[in-house]
Amino acid sequence: MGEFVELEAQDGVRMPWNVLPGTKQESSNCVVPVSAIYTPIKPFPNMPVLPYSPLRCRNCRSVLNPFCTVDFSAKLWICPFCFQRNQFPPHYTAISDDNLPAELFSQYTTIEYEEPQMISSSSPSPMIFMFVLDTCMIEEEMAFLKSALSQAIELLPDNSLVGLITFGNLVHVHELGFGETPKTYVFKGSKDVSKDQLLEQMGFFLKTPKPPTSVIAGAKDGLSSDSISRFLLPASQCEFTLNSVLEELQKDPWPVPPHQRASRCTGTALSVAACLLGACVPGSGARIMAFIGGPSTEGLGSIVSKNFSEPIRSHKDIDKDSATHYHKAVKFYERLAKQLVHQGHVLNLFACALDQVGVAELKVAIERTGGLVVLAESFGHIVFKDSLRRVLQLGDYDLGLSSNGIFEVNCSKDIRVQGIIGPCASLEKKGPLCSDTVVGQGNTSAWKMCGLDKATTLCLIFEIAKKDSTDTTIQQPSSYQFYFQFLTYYQHSGGQMRLRVTTLSRRWVAGLGSAQDLIAGFDQEAAAVAMARLVSFKMENEKAEFDPIRWLDKALIHLCARFGDYQKDSPSSFSLSSRLSIFPQFMFHLRRSQFVQVFNNSPDETAYFRVTLNRENVANSVVMIQPSLISYSFHSGPEPALLDVAAIAADRILLLDSYFTVVIFHGATIAQWRKAGYHNQPEHQAFAQLLQAPRDDTDEIIKERFPVPRLVICDQHGSQARFLLAKLNPSASYNSDSPLPSGDVLFTDDVSFEVFLDHLQRLVVQ
Template sequence: MATFPEYIAQNEERDGVRFSWNVWPSSRLEATRMVVPVAALFTPLRERPDLPPIQYEPVLCSRATCRAVLNPLCQVDYRAKLWACNFCYQRNQFPPSYAGISEVNQPAELLPQFSTIEYVVQEMLGLTKPSATQARGPQTAPQPLSNRFLQPVQKIDMNLTDLLGELQRDPWPVTQGKRPLRSGVECTFPNTGARIMTFIGGPATQGPGMVVGDELKIPIRSWHDLEKDNAKFMKKATKHYESLANRASTNGHIIDIYACALDQTGLLEMKCCANYTGGYMVMADSFNTSLFKQTFQRVFTKEVQGSFKMAFAATLEVKTSREIKVSGAIGPCVSLSAKGPCVSENEIGTGGTCQWKICGLDPTTTLALYFEVVNQHNAPIPQGGRGAIQFVTQYQHSSGQRRIRVTTTARNWADAQTQIQSIAASFDQEAAAILMARLAVYRAETEEGPDVLRWLDRQLIRLCQKFGDYHKDDPNSFRFSETFSLYPQFMFHLRRSPFLQVFNNSPDESSYYRHQFNRQDLTQALIMIQPVLYAYSFNGPPEPVLLDSSSILPDRILLMDTFFQILIYHGETVAQWRKAGYQEMPEYENFRHLLQAPVDDAQELLHTRFPMPRYIDTEHGGSQARFLLSKVNPSQTHNNMYAWGQESGAPILTDDVSLQVFMDHLKKLAVSSAA
């Protein structure tokens, strides 16, 4: 029997799913007492080189309100050629093409290792099945779609000259001195994958989308203006961009925003264009920087087969067993308002539906899906019962094929009154932290910052009270099991992150950070919340160290990855050696290798990440060392640096509380009788 961490890793690798709980409480009442909801991080197009698409149609349940796809959890009667849907229990006849199936001759979709499977849709409007082509005899090879629009000049030179001569002015009236109005993509390619790339070098100063006036003396809105309700263009512009985003998402068109300027460009108002359509949002100082150029090149990354790593016009449908319903999704999607028996009345994020449209997908696009256990407390689930969820993603592959990827997963039910230890052991603290963080970021869009932090703190205190081991009113007795031990520090760093703290960030920067957080997978999202810190020294090989001021030592080099920045920090002694040029001397070759090691590791990160992070090389006392000092836990500050008795790290000039103070206060509140 695999341990829960191994089980969680296997499921993520195979299905691209991480649940907050991997054993589910069997009643609505008990589920609400768990504090963290039953929820999942789902990456629809997680890369699976071992998963070739299957060249036939999926088999669907015959019940109109279900239409679930045949999967390994279904019960099969091989003699009668029947299968029972594991969601609605409908008995279905296999299609004639499955006549030869048996216990030893099973189709791929019934094999346990294919809980995720991908089908290529064989018949679409304008396309015919291969068999139909063969019946009509030999046909000429189909021409690529691009041939309708692109031909060699020498082939069509005469035709082009004739066409240009025949061109007439568009009869639509155009005001003198104005350009004609167009919406070409919307008219010519409705409901077809398309990508609109917008390159923005400054804020809009005219029209319904203007975010600032044309007078230079009036600056673009700041957080202070928004708090004072002093941003006169914001509401109208946001409404305009939302209407554009809705039109684009209805047609399945992606809107990318590439904003390059030294000041704000209006991302706060325009963010819905990328957020609703699954588009990319990139922010840089200039279009001429290598940072932007390399980021833009990565948009067109190709897979091994030569197709772009992008998918278009996708829909995600969620099907659930009867005891659980879907409350909503948070991520780059819009609702398709599809009501059904598995839709919960309690909405979280984009809710009230079991289907979402995702106009743009890539292999890392990840949605947070929230569920509600609806089984009543007085209606126990039989021992050994399992709750099942099926994710059906239909999308247009970059090769033009229409594909369907189906992921079916199940988890055990447990009675929280008698099996609370089993439920607690199944807690995935990393997934739970990201799922709660997405909820907090979603609330931060419409609520006051301090209110969101108070909500987050209340949830953390309740979780400690529910799953901590302690004596009443004795903070020193508080203990958290290993499965919960990292969760409080994730919350500590989340509270300090740019996703919830807008101080020192412009509204555009906050919108950019939140956009990236709401679309990245679990690994990248964790790095955003709690950056990774590696230490390089003569004492041994590179090692991960605590994100703490005590890790900043004079004889160390630190590499910090915040997702948005890759920072190399040279300690005071190392910086002095470097300035003295020791690395140039043959007898100090080991020092040259020490300086080079973090640079090599940083390059590896820079080559794989999208968008490309900013690269910072700094040292003790350097102006850009502030990026490191603002992220580490301030265990040593100017207030307590002399109380330590010895120098064991760099003091941070801050009034922020340290993780230790935060934890002590948390324990005190969790064990309090008055709580």
């Protein structure tokens, strides 16, 4: 898969099919959809940033690119998407074969524009953070949260604007503009607050009269900058006030009767935060940073009643439609998502509790605004503390937070866009490019990305609209190409507005003999990730009537029947090209993954896993589907091991990376020696180095990952060994005949990969 990784290094794109099926029928026979997994603002060290405006086609608005045909004598260029002839403007008069502008260089298929007016029109807008804190927590958790926030405030850039809202049974908006006398505005948690009511109650029109027409927002609408700066202040000016407020912050004083949950109005607090930001700084890329320590029980968006006698909804309740609060809460957060997208604001969620907090309901608002989500057991947990630091810190491993993104796609006339699965919201720009079949955020060719970072990745699903391949004898070689162009207009983390343009060309094939070409261009990893996003999307939207295992199995059987070599009714004759040989293994692990098997996970955990899958690139997503396993021993250096129970040995250390959890697993003998303290003795330096090697590799993994994974260090036969065993292929389980030398067996009814493959071969050859 080396060449596909090289393509990604050039353009940030991976496609399951790099040679495309040329007709609608051919495409449906290929099972895995024609799709592109694209990282819009992936950093490229050698990418040129041009200091002028892009040249656009006057018909389809695509940008000049290396695939355009150029007539140097007539000073014309022909658009590869709509074949429109366009005149070059006067400042391109010197263009010639030997004097090309950067956008026509064949190696610059991805390029960025930073127009002079974009730079000089205004100074870069500051980052804006609205901290929304839950106070219905035990004292210990409150102390952890306050300590983490005090450290976080020090990491904020001095010019970034900060606001603070705390909530329990009531919502408190803190006025940071008057440090000497702390002031708060209180709103009832059980009532919805509109933007007009908020402006009225918080005294925005005390000094300036209210405009006669209805107020939209911001300084342009007559809100004085003084009233805005009461609630949003530069970090350098309000650090002392903010720390004082945090220091004095107490657990919510509202009495909680025995056998009842605390009264927590999460939905109202987030709604107040959204209205306040919408009033003060619309279109600014502000971020709501919500820190929540339990389920919402009060007001809109509540997920459970206050009585402990009512359990929090499970997957079964949602499937059976017996989760009484679920649909109402989702509807509320969909409304909130719409408001935040309209304002250009982002919702980030830090949910730290042993119970569920409502991530499943909040997911829609987080995903559509491009927000981040971190799920941990406590605000004292390293997962939370390090993840929060990663969001705010600048330096080698910063996330490169950007905002105000608009993503557009243009493609050849024989291709339609079905939609995007990923962190964005439809801008409802309908046109001939839109397919009738909608997947994810569809029915549009433009999407809003309120928040995006260096790792944000979208999965675009396409449909081939070409009915037949026509007579290929009279076609020009150039007509065997499909073209795609991705345009991302965004506010760079440095504050300037930029436009990134990626233009791709892919050859299509159809008819007899096309199978070999399609196989040659098949990217197994990208295909597994596209299928994972698709199956997660279907499970959420088609609910109980959708059987994910059956759907994945049928897809795999059809794909193997289409591209495998075999004689009918002879399973032993079945073989797959090396281009496809790992795909069944990915599907086997995907069927067992947390995205499909929801039995042992809460709806919150499942939502968290899916939000993360839907925003990560191919390499990271593959680790989520099929974890990587590295073995360390005295006999050899670190080496990849099969993800199988047979990899366990008493004299080995295993390092499992399943993205959300990193496990260091010591074999029984290694664990005994470690407990005996041999690694502390000078004559056992080699053992000390062996113990240290997986720790060093783990530090490297954790350093550049977001959310920060949970680290589990365990021993063979220990209780925490389950984190490793759950991910291994059960080639030896309690009901199999062949015991392993290590003596480890898995207590599972899951079939092993060998049995799965055997069934697959028998079904394919039929």
